Amino acid sequence: MxxxxxxxxxxxxxxxxxxxxxxxxxxxxxxxxxxxxxxxxxxxxxxxxxxxxxxxxxxxxxxxxxxxxxxxxxxxxxxxxxxxxxxxxxxxxxxxxxxxxxxxxxxxxxxxxxxxxxxxxxxxxxxxxxxxxxxxxxxxxxxxxxxxxxxxxxxxxxxxxGPSDEETAAASRIVEAFASPDVMARGVIRIDGQMVERLHLEDAQRTLAYRDAIRAAGAEG
Structure with missing residues (x-):
């Protein structure tokens, strides 16, 4: 209000x-x-x-x-x-x-x-x-x-x-990649031929959080 x-x-x-x-x-x-x-x-x-x-x-x-x-x-x-x-x-x-x-x-x-x-x-x-x-x-x-x-x-x-399907899929790949035990301590990795830093991980996590919030709002409605 x-x-x-x-x-x-x-x-x-x-x-x-x-x-x-x-x-x-x-x-x-x-x-x-x-x-x-x-x-x-x-x-x-x-x-x-x-x-x-x-x-x-x-x-x-x-x-x-x-x-x-x-x-x-x-x-x-x-x-x-x-x-x-x-x-x-x-x-x-x-x-x-x-x-x-x-x-x-x-x-x-x-x-x-x-x-x-x-x-x-x-x-x-x-x-x-x-x-x-x-x-x-x-x-x-x-x-x-x-x-x-x-x-x-x-x-x-x-x-x-809200994030598109493509943005959500890309965010999921980044989050999953950084969760792998062999890269958890690294600051930079390669995904799909591109350099991905931990700042991109933060963006990916935010994207998935938006998706979840929109889904929750839709369920409540």
Whole structure:
């Protein structure tokens, strides 16, 4: 759920959490760690904190925001592309070129703290081909997923941000290869004629974790 403490309804929303028990709370307009510390003090310990990065001030304070992740239980950064474009007075267009520097900064900051990073919403619910293009763009830039505003966007987002059969098979080969007793202590091996390092093993493990998470979500649904 989303929660803005600086709104007239913030206090009531917080009170309602005791009955709702959400997995996470998304804080909008996070421009400094202070907002997150305040939210953490007023949330149940079990509730994770997500931060919406949608102001110019937030982009400039990213290092301090992610630096507070462990203290405040911050697990996720969400790019607030609509508000960010408004603050920047820019016109993103189909390729979102004017937002690229900010979107890349969010990825770098999130990765430095081991956080999940979600791309912003796509506003045109009647343009599925352009939505697909934007999902592919977000994944190419390093985002883990995309925030959605319509049920019709779910399947496309899962398909694009989830690992393909080919990626899953390649990841499985890497994990199995490094698990072999004769290479467990080695940093570099060859698989299918290519050099594979332990950094590729981490990527492979992440790919399989995504696959398992998507399967689990499908089973629950």
């Amino acid at each position: 989303g929660l803005g403490l600086d709104t007239p309804w913030g206090g009531d929303d917080l009170s309602a959490l005791s009955d709702i028990a959400p997995d996470a709370v998304l804080a909008p307009k996070v421009s400094s760690p202070g907002v997150l510390h305040d939210l953490r003090r007023r949330l149940p310990e079990s509730v994770a904190v997500w931060a919406m990065i949608e102001t110019c001030s937030a982009i400039l304070a990213l290092d301090r925001i992610v630096g507070a992740a462990a203290e405040v239980g911050l697990t996720t950064l969400v790019a607030g592309t609509n508000d960010l474009a408004k603050e920047m007075h820019c016109r993103p267009g189909n390729e979102r070129g004017p937002l690229l520097a900010a979107l890349s900064a969010i990825v770098c900051a999130g990765r430095s703290a081991g956080l999940t990073i979600l791309d912003g919403v796509f506003n045109h619910t009647d343009d599925p081909s352009r939505f697909e293009q934007e999902c592919r763009q977000g994944r190419a830039w390093g985002y883990d997923g995309k925030t959605l505003i319509h049920p019709g966007q779910i399947a496309t987002a899962n398909e694009i941000f």
